[in-house]
Amino acid sequence: MNAEIITIGDEILIGQIVDTNSQFIGQELNKIGVSVYQITSIQDDEQHILNALKEAQERASIVIITGGLGPTKDDITKKTIAKFFKDTELIEYPEVIAHIKEMFIKVNHPFNEVQRYQAQLPSKATLLMNNFGTAPGMWFYQNETVFVSLPGVPYEMKGLITDQVLPKIQKQFKLPFIIHKTIMTYGQGESMIAERIEEFENNLPPYIKLAYLPSFGKVRLRLSAKGDHKETLEAELNEKVAEIYKLIPEIITGLDDDSSLEKRIGALLKRNKQTIATAESLTGGQISANLVSVAGSSAYYKGSIVAYSAETKINLLGVSVETIKKYSVVSKEVALEMARGVKSKLQTNYAIAVTGNAGPTTDHTDKSVGIVYIAIVSDDKEIVKEFNFGQPREKVINRTVSKALEIIYKELV
Template sequence: MNAEIITIGDEILIGQIVDTNSQFIGQQLNKIGVSVYQITSIQDDKQHILNALKEAEQRVDIVIITGGLGPTKDDITKKTIAAYFNDDKLIEYPEVIKHIKEMFIKVNHPFNDVQRYQAQLPSKATLLENKLGTAPGMWFYENGTVFVSLPGVPYEMKGLITDQVLPRIQKQFKLPFILHKTIMTYGQGESMIAERIEGFENNLPPYIKLAYLPSFGKVRLRLSAKGDNKEILEKELNDKVAEVYQLIPEIITGIDDDNSLEKRVGELLKIKNKTIATAESLTGGQIAANLVSVAGSSAYYKGSFVTYSAESKINLLEVSKETIDRFSVVSREVALEMAKGVKDKLQTNYAIAVTGNAGPTTDLTDKTVGIVYIALVSDSEQVVQEFNFGQPREKVINRTVNKALEMLLKEII
């Protein structure tokens, strides 16, 4: 069972907004056994919409459209859909008018003809009640293909997908099971991991696929299985995960995205009843943001100092001015004093500090762009490592965050 997602709106094409709708819809369809064949973004243009609908109908079983259902003149989706279905007519749905009026009474907003237009839908449409907004969703079944039109507002679309669209799809079609297991790794690149597990990958059965999902400092290995027997698929996936654990045990942090570096760090700190603080320069608080993104992090994370300037390093962390003058702010010595300073001030068991040149300029240092120093101080050890993360700026910052957490994880273990 294949689906295509069509997003409508010039704001997507010019980069004014990021298309998160397709991501959510794709995830939810996959959970119920529907594979997304293609995602298409098009203009608010009648002919473009007609062409996209025709092409999608030839490719897939389910077409899901988001956007273009507002009350203003530039929102032309439902008129175009009506034209696509043999010039269907728009008719007024009294239940939609009733719903909109009830919503507007709550916020003391007048009901007018602009809102009345929202209640006009193609006569062939099955109404999908939008409890969170004024634009209803629409369901069509024509020539063996399901067409679903949803508002583009993300929280409205999500409500309709969850409450109405997915249950209808599951009722109408016999769906296979699509299961995933994602193995989280750190510390080695995609090509090195691929070489180490080449034999494993070559021997996978045709209904199990392996995908490499690299990002800064880490690679996710996603195993996907598709079939009609859920119990058998789950067992085979678990067996394959166990095989990968035997091949690359030292670089695996856990299973699925919930087992991120920061979550694994937090779990270990809780188990050991230890605490951590951070001092950041080039990363501007991103290490702290990662750590506190984990629920319950207040049990072990005590705080951060973002000391971007030399003055703040001196005044807040008591880094020696003589150290900065002698070695510059991007140095092993300054990173170590930053880590000691934050550990002392917040009285923690561990402290991480980072300083470096993210670029594009090197300011007042003698170090090239990409040079980063990460210091880790614990109750029993002091470590400072130098890295060259290259360019551009975003890459340097993200790799610094991941490497700092990786060093911390190793030290705690």
């Protein structure tokens, strides 16, 4: 069962807003066994919308449209959809008018005639009552294809998808099961992992797919199975996961996003009743943000000192002026003194410190852009490593964060 998502709005195409609606719809459809075949973003243009609807009907059994259902002149979706279905009659729904008036009374807003238009739907549409806004959704069925038109406001769209659209789809279609298992890895790139598990991937049955989802410092391996028998699919996926664990055990942190490095680090620190602090220069607090994103991190995370300038490194972390003069602020020596300083000041078992040149300039150091030093200091060990993460600035910062977490995780393990 294939679906297509069409988002309507110039604001998406010019980058004014990010299309989070498609992400949510795709995730929810997948949960009930519907595969999204294509996502299309188009302008508020009648002919463009008509073309998109016609093409989507040829490809998909379910077409979900978001946007363009407001009361203003630039919201042309409803009129255009009516034209697509050759529907010349609009029907006014009193219950929608009553709902809009009730909403407006709560915010002391007068009801006007332009709002009455929102209560008018094409005669071929089935009303989908919008409990969170004024524009109702619409459900059409033509030539064995379901068309669903929803408002573009995210919380309104989500309410309609969850409460009305998904149950109606499940009632109308016999759907397969789609099951995913995602394995979290760190420390090796996509191509290296692919080489190591090539034979495994080549031997997968056609109804099980493997996808590589890389990001800075980590790769998620997503196994997806599709079929009519849920228990059989789950058993087979569990077998495949076990096979991958045997092939690359040393780089796996666990299953799904619940096994992020941050959570694994937190779990290890909690188990050992240990604490950690960070001293950050080029990353500006991003390592700290990752660590505290885990619920309950206050049990082991003591804090951070963002020492961006040389003066802050000296005054707050106790880095020696002589060390900076001799080696510069971007050096393994300064990284170590930063880690020692924050560990001592915050009285922790572990400390992470990073310093480097993220670019675009080298800030009067002798190190090129991309050079980063990461130091880990514990109660009985000191480590400092040099990396060259290249360019641009964002890449250097993100890779520094990922690598710092990877190093501390290895030490805790």
